[in-house]
Amino acid sequence: MLTTSRRRRAFSPRRALVHVVLVAVAIMWVVPIAGLLVYSFRTGNDSAVTGWWTAFVDPLFTLRNYADAIDVGGLGRSLVNSLLITVPTTVITVLVSAIGAYALARMRFRGRVTLLLFAVALIVVPPQLTLVPLLRVFRELGLIGQIPGVWIYQVGFVVPFGIYLLYGFFRAFPEEIIEAASLDGAGTVRTFFQMVIPTSVPVLAALAIMQFMWSWNDLLIPLLFLGGSASVAPATVQVAGLVQSTGGGLGIVTAGAVLAMAVPVVVALALQRSFIRGILGGAVKG
Amino acid sequence: MGSSDIVTAVTGVVAVPAAVVLWLVIAERIVTAVPHRRQESVRAWLWLALPVVLAGGILLYPLIQTFAMSFQGPDGTGFVGLQNYAWVFSEGVLPVLLNNLAWLVLLPATTLLLGLALAALADGVRYEWLIRTVMLLPMAISFAAAAVIWRLMYAYQPSGADQLGTLNAVLDLLGADTVAFLSDPTIATFSLIAVGIWMSTGLAMVMLSSAIKNVDSSTLEAAQLDGTGPFGAFWHVTLPQIAPTVSVVYTTQVIFSLKVFDIVYTMTNGAFNTDVIANRMYSELFRAREYGHAAAIAIVLLLAAVPVIVANVRQFRAER
Numbered sequence: 001m002l003t004t005s006r007r008r009r010a011f012s013p014r015r016a017l018v019h020v021v022l023v024a025v026a027i028m029w030v031v032p033i034a035g036l037l038v039y040s041f042r043t044g045n046d047s048a049v050t051g052w053w054t055a056f057v058d059p060l061f062t063l064r065n066y067a068d069a070i071d072v073g074g075l076g077r078s079l080v081n082s083l084l085i086t087v088p089t090t091v092i093t094v095l096v097s098a099i100g101a102y103a104l105a106r107m108r109f110r111g112r113v114t115l116l117l118f119a120v121a122l123i124v125v126p127p128q129l130t131l132v133p134l135l136r137v138f139r140e141l142g143l144i145g146q147i148p149g150v151w152i153y154q155v156g157f158v159v160p161f162g163i164y165l166l167y168g169f170f171r172a173f174p175e176e177i178i179e180a181a182s183l184d185g186a187g188t189v190r191t192f193f194q195m196v197i198p199t200s201v202p203v204l205a206a207l208a209i210m211q212f213m214w215s216w217n218d219l220l221i222p223l224l225f226l227g228g229s230a231s232v233a234p235a236t237v238q239v240a241g242l243v244q245s246t247g248g249g250l251g252i253v254t255a256g257a258v259l260a261m262a263v264p265v266v267v268a269l270a271l272q273r274s275f276i277r278g279i280l281g282g283a284v285k286g
Numbered sequence: 287m288g289s290s291d292i293v294t295a296v297t298g299v300v301a302v303p304a305a306v307v308l309w310l311v312i313a314e315r316i317v318t319a320v321p322h323r324r325q326e327s328v329r330a331w332l333w334l335a336l337p338v339v340l341a342g343g344i345l346l347y348p349l350i351q352t353f354a355m356s357f358q359g360p361d362g363t364g365f366v367g368l369q370n371y372a373w374v375f376s377e378g379v380l381p382v383l384l385n386n387l388a389w390l391v392l393l394p395a396t397t398l399l400l401g402l403a404l405a406a407l408a409d410g411v412r413y414e415w416l417i418r419t420v421m422l423l424p425m426a427i428s429f430a431a432a433a434v435i436w437r438l439m440y441a442y443q444p445s446g447a448d449q450l451g452t453l454n455a456v457l458d459l460l461g462a463d464t465v466a467f468l469s470d471p472t473i474a475t476f477s478l479i480a481v482g483i484w485m486s487t488g489l490a491m492v493m494l495s496s497a498i499k500n501v502d503s504s505t506l507e508a509a510q511l512d513g514t515g516p517f518g519a520f521w522h523v524t525l526p527q528i529a530p531t532v533s534v535v536y537t538t539q540v541i542f543s544l545k546v547f548d549i550v551y552t553m554t555n556g557a558f559n560t561d562v563i564a565n566r567m568y569s570e571l572f573r574a575r576e577y578g579h580a581a582a583i584a585i586v587l588l589l590a591a592v593p594v595i596v597a598n599v600r601q602f603r604a605e606r
Contacts, residue, residue: 018407025404026420029484033423035452036435051450052438084291088298095303099310100337109327115334120598122345124591126545128567129584130348132355132362132577137347147294151302156344159337188329189310217428219548239430240552254438257431268426269419276496 040065040254047250065255073242073252074230075259082234082263084147085222086215089154093211094204096155097162102192104163105170106178116167122160127220130157138225145227153225154215162207169203170196206278209271216264235260306336349588356581370582379583382561385475386590389546389562393482394539400483401490401535406520408491409498418495421488429548436481436553440467471559478549478560485549486542490535497531498524533601537594544591563587 038052041061046054055061070076104116134153135144143149173196181191197204219236226232233241239256268275313332320328355362356370373379404421408414424432441451445464449455454464467477501524509519525532547564554560556569563583570580 018411022404022408022411022413022417025400026417029420029424029488031452032435032439032484033427035438036431039438047450050448051452051455053452053455080291084294084298087295088302091299092302092306095306096337096340099306099333103330103333107326107330107333109330112330115338117599118346119341121595122341123598124541124544124588124595125345125349126547126564126567126584126587128547128564128571128580129352129588130344131568131571132580133348133351134344137343148297151298152340153344156340159341160345163337187314189307189314192310193307213426217426217430219428219430219552236428236430239428239434243430243434243552250438253434257434261427261431264426264428265423268422272419272422272492276492 036254036257040251040258042251044251065251066259068252069242069255069259073256074233074238075235075256077230078233078235078238079259079263081147081232082216082236082260085150085154085234086212089151089215090208090212092151093155093158093162094208097159097166097207098197098200098204099192100159101163101166102170102196105167106173119160119163119167123164127157131224135224144225145229145232147226147232149225150222153221154211154218157221158211158214162211165207166200166203169200173199202274202278204278205271205274209267209275209278212267213264309336352581352584355577356585358578358581360576360578362577366578370578371586373579374582374586379566381559382563382566383586385560386544386546386562388475389479389482389543390540392476392479393486393543393546394536396479396483397486397490397539398532398536400487401494402532404487404491405495405498406524409495414495418488418492421491423488424485425488427485429552432481432485432549433552436484437468440477442466442469468554469558474554474558474560478553481549481553482543482546486539490539493531493535494528497528501527533597537598540594541591544587544594563590 035052038055039047041063042052042055043060043062043064046060050058100119104112104119138144138149138153143152177195177199178191181195186194216234217236219240222234222237223240226234226237230238235256239253239260242253242256310333313329316332317325317329357366357368358364358370359366404417408417411417427435438450439452440454441449442454442464443449443451445458449458449464451467453467457464465473468474505523505527506519509523514522545564546562547568550556550560550562550565551568556562556565564587567580567583567587570576570583
């Protein structure tokens with residue numbers, strides 16, 4: 001980067017202060033996670049009498065907590081459930097949001113502005129507000145305790161935000177590309193899937209990453225709409241259950257928490273770059 | 287993984303998306319059957335049918351139902367006028383509203399200022415990617431896991447005893463009195479807000495730092511030639527150019543603070559004067575079974591969000 005070479009040369013007290021501040025904040029942000037990691041590898045006896053940091057002077061580590069979390073805590077099954085909830089939710093959300101945003105951004109019809117305003121307004125609706133009416137409807141439809149029920153909820157809940165995020169991007173999409181495609185005889189559907197979608201991968205990826213995190217980390221909806229059965233419960237529900245019934249000891253809880261956050265953390269780190277690019281392309285450039 | 291898991295996975299990842307695509311193909315057939323000048327609007331509505339049905343069913347329909355319920359009795363029948371609303375603004379619920387106000391004032395402002403400071407300070411530093419990664423980590427962590435993490439941070443023993451909580455161990459080391467972060471009613475809400483700040487600053491910083499990198503470098507050089515210092519340049523040149531991102535970040539955090547639920551639910555469940563609107567709504571629903579009360583709280587929460595909606599809509603219109 002250009003800025004780096006420009007600023008690196010001179011050592012000044014001011015630069016030193018910047019480094020001190022940055023490193024201090026980074027340490028403050030990492031310590032809570034480091035504590036959890038160390039704790040999850042310690043024995044229950046050690047954790048009961050000394051803080052996690054004593055492990056650095058008196059190391060004694062075990063995988064016991066992880067074995068317990070998977071066998072006793074049911075984390076293994078719940079990680080599969082988390083994937084079964086999160087991956088389809090992400091795919092369907094991106095597809096439906098893209099279709100809606102494209103129709104709003106590129107097609108002329110009456111009620112376009114009203115619909116747009118509704119989308120923006122619905123972003124602010126808190127999930128708790130939907131619970132009583134929807135639990136009733138879902139029960140009548142036999143969707144309680146079914147993983148597809150959670151897909152429907154999470155997709156419907158995020159679609160307004162998805163449309164909000166993608167609208168600006170589709171609006172700014174170069175007209176020539178669409179015209180060129182239609183001169184070649186491609187219909188709207190084909191243009192959409194063969195030209196528009198492939199060109200929009202960064203912003204679609206940003207939406208996908210956000211929905212993946214939210215869906216994976218969501219506790220409220222799976223807790224209520226899956227009815228507490230361990231055979232369909234995702235990792236968040238399982239960990240929250242372990243927290244409330246600390247009978248298994250904190251060791252198993254910390255190991256469960258580490259297992260539950262491993263997948264989204266890896267996804268976030270791996271896709272950080274495309275996430276940033278996509279979110280700025282959609283939300284700010286407009 | 288059993289065979290039923292595979293059926294679920296294939297349904298969600300292949301069958302449902304395929305059905306959606308098929309719907310668009312069928313829609314195109316319908317479009318060719320209508321008169322030419324109406325084709326575009328018919329197509330638009332057929333495309334919009336899916337998102338409208340989904341978002342309408344999951345958000346709009348319950349919203350209308352909840353609105354009606356806020357004028358009804360505890361079990362969702364009868365008409366009680368404004369009684370539920372009077373209850374919301376009674377003394378019992380007022381502290382809850384005040385707690386939400388604390389979230390609303392402190393979290394967006396702190397997150398924005400901290401994110402802005404970090405983005406500006408880290409700009410051009412060689413290990414900037416590392417700082418950004420570290421700050422982003424909490425975003426990927428669920429509230430359930432964050433609750434576990436922060437209970438370890440906040441664990442409390444009286445002064446003098448062996449400390450197991452990280453923060454109190456540090457205080458003990460410095461010779462200060464230990465603090466009951468989660469059970470002292472005067473500070474517990476602030477302890478929870480700190481967790482919220484820990485979780486949201488990363489996203490703010492990342493968005494702001496990308497915006498800072500897009501600032502026109504010639505304007506910064508001009509400021510430098512004029513003899514403007516780094517702070518002056520940031521204030522007069524950078525800040526006006528990144529204003530749109532600042533407003534997006536602030537709006538996101540305000541919405542988050544209004545709706546905050548998980549942190550409170552998993553860490554204190556509203557005890558020790560930490561309750562917030564969304565958590566209170568939840569306990570009215572599932573513990574007290576006071577549907578009318580819960581609905582009125584929900585509507586008050588939504589009304590509190592109206593300024594945010596209006597600001598967003600204005601911005602949306604200004605862009606188009």
